[in-house]
Amino acid sequence: MTAKIIDGKLFAENLRGAITGHVARLKSEHGITPGLAVVIVGEDPASQVYVSNKAKQTAEVGMNSFKHELPADTSEADLLALVEKLNAHPAVHGILVQLPLPGHIDTTKVIETIDPAKDVDCFTPANVGKVQIGLPGPVSCTPLGCLMLLRDHFAGDLTGKHAVILGRSNLVGKPMAQLLLRDNCTVTVAHSNTQNLADVVRQADIVVAAVGRPEMVRGDWLKPGAVVIDVGINRVPAPEKGEGKTKLVGDVAYAEAAEVASAITPVPGGVGPMTIACLLANTITTASLINGLVPPSDLTA
Numbered sequence: 001m002t003a004k005i006i007d008g009k010l011f012a013e014n015l016r017g018a019i020t021g022h023v024a025r026l027k028s029e030h031g032i033t034p035g036l037a038v039v040i041v042g043e044d045p046a047s048q049v050y051v052s053n054k055a056k057q058t059a060e061v062g063m064n065s066f067k068h069e070l071p072a073d074t075s076e077a078d079l080l081a082l083v084e085k086l087n088a089h090p091a092v093h094g095i096l097v098q099l100p101l102p103g104h105i106d107t108t109k110v111i112e113t114i115d116p117a118k119d120v121d122c123f124t125p126a127n128v129g130k131v132q133i134g135l136p137g138p139v140s141c142t143p144l145g146c147l148m149l150l151r152d153h154f155a156g157d158l159t160g161k162h163a164v165i166l167g168r169s170n171l172v173g174k175p176m177a178q179l180l181l182r183d184n185c186t187v188t189v190a191h192s193n194t195q196n197l198a199d200v201v202r203q204a205d206i207v208v209a210a211v212g213r214p215e216m217v218r219g220d221w222l223k224p225g226a227v228v229i230d231v232g233i234n235r236v237p238a239p240e241k242g243e244g245k246t247k248l249v250g251d252v253a254y255a256e257a258a259e260v261a262s263a264i265t266p267v268p269g270g271v272g273p274m275t276i277a278c279l280l281a282n283t284i285t286t287a288s289l290i291n292g293l294v295p296p297s298d299l300t301a
């Protein structure tokens, strides 16, 4: 079998098209221009590129984009003060503080300072709770993107599928489990203490890999016909491209897996672009809710 490639880049492009329509409607019918503020502390070049991409795409769909670049030695108090200012700013409907933060800043404190109404990452305890009980609000971007790809692949019906999620982070694994449960999957969450991991994965109709271990999931771990969502983004040496060059790989050994799976997301071009599109989708959701409007159903879980 050769797997169908699930094209996250194309799906994300189409999603941004839908988002552009929702932005135009919010403007024309309600006089609201959704605004997203991105805060980055420090000069990590990879984060810089990533934050610039977000700002560019935010502007492209017609939203206001606010970028705050702070030096690496910014104090916790100054960062908290900026978050408070954005909480109070009427043109800002979404706040994203790029992680990881420098070690001298308490990440939990920063997250808990973000107004849940503007928490487009879905990091605050209030929003994590809402996802768990199915109340409207922003949904963690990466799991939301994975869910959209899976719903599209299975024509909306995931009922009864056995989903095995590798990884239990607050960012990816745990919210992914909640969303798949909501869609009537049988959900197994595996982690670094899971025994006989390959045997567990072999039971899966759907595999979501989010461990941060380059190409850990092998082709022979998969049940023939499984659908594989590879969240991992790992930069590894690529001597074949030349001295000192690197490339991105996922948590799944792609070439092997594509021989066994029925469908698979590539890295890059799979889940990554969906994460950014879902950030924009969440900004529409929060801008709607802040203004007492029902968020568009095609942009949320």
Ligand SMILES: NC(=O)C1=CN([C@@H]2O[C@H](COP(=O)(O)OP(=O)(O)OC[C@H]3O[C@@H](n4cnc5c(N)ncnc54)[C@H](OP(=O)(O)O)[C@@H]3O)[C@@H](O)[C@H]2O)C=CC1
Pocket: 142, 166, 167, 168, 169, 170, 171, 172, 173, 190, 191, 192, 193, 194, 197, 210, 211, 212, 213, 231, 232, 233, 234, 271, 272, 273, 275
């Ligand atoms: N595509 C995208 O948009 C995004 C991609 N990512 C990528 O996804 C990956 C995961 O990210 P994130 O969830 O933040 O990572 P974390 O490091 O927070 O979590 C990793 C999880 O994987 C588990 N794990 C680690 N090693 C093993 C192993 N050998 N066997 C089984 N489980 C293991 C850990 O288990 P334990 O809990 O026991 O330690 C943990 O639950 C990374 O590659 C990251 O770069 C992340 C966010 C967005």
Ligand SMILES: Nc1nc(=O)c2c([nH]1)NC[C@@H]1CN(c3ccc(C(=O)N[C@@H](CCC(=O)O)C(=O)O)cc3)C=[N+]21
Pocket: 050, 096, 097, 098, 099, 100, 121, 141, 233, 248, 267, 268, 269, 270, 271, 272, 273, 274, 275, 276
């Ligand atoms: N508050 C916060 N929220 C986040 O959502 C968040 C964060 N901090 N910190 C960092 C991680 C990582 N992350 C990525 C999203 C998209 C791509 C992406 O678009 N990747 C491209 C490749 C990009 C490249 O070529 O480098 C792809 O997979 O095709 C990558 C990584 C979001 N994160």
